[in-house]
Amino acid sequence: MVISRREMARAKVEKLKNGFSAFSETQEVTELMERYIKEENMDVHVDKTSLGCWFIPADKHEVH
Template identity: 60%
Template sequence: MIINRKEMARAKLEKLKNGYSAFAETQEVAEFIEKELEKLDLPVHIDRTEHGCWFIPEQSKS
């Protein structure tokens, strides 16, 4: 089975846009998500671990 990493990253971006956390298992997926987040100007906390990166949407302080 071939896994398309860009499609995987896009699915994780959709989760983030909807307010859910996402986990990137590989550096390649994490870098793609980070680049796309910069374009979207979406405030997200990134927690890097030895097993991957957690992307956690930041709540607006209203």
């Protein structure tokens, strides 16, 4: 079964919308996720590591 990287990125962004963190191992999926997050105007923390990229929904009650 072949899974589209676009579908994978969309599914991970849906997880973020539901309050769950998501991890991307590839640059392509990371870039797609960043684009979708920007389009949705979502508040997400991004933690890039040498192994991949964590996307963590921002706490709406967090004090800046």
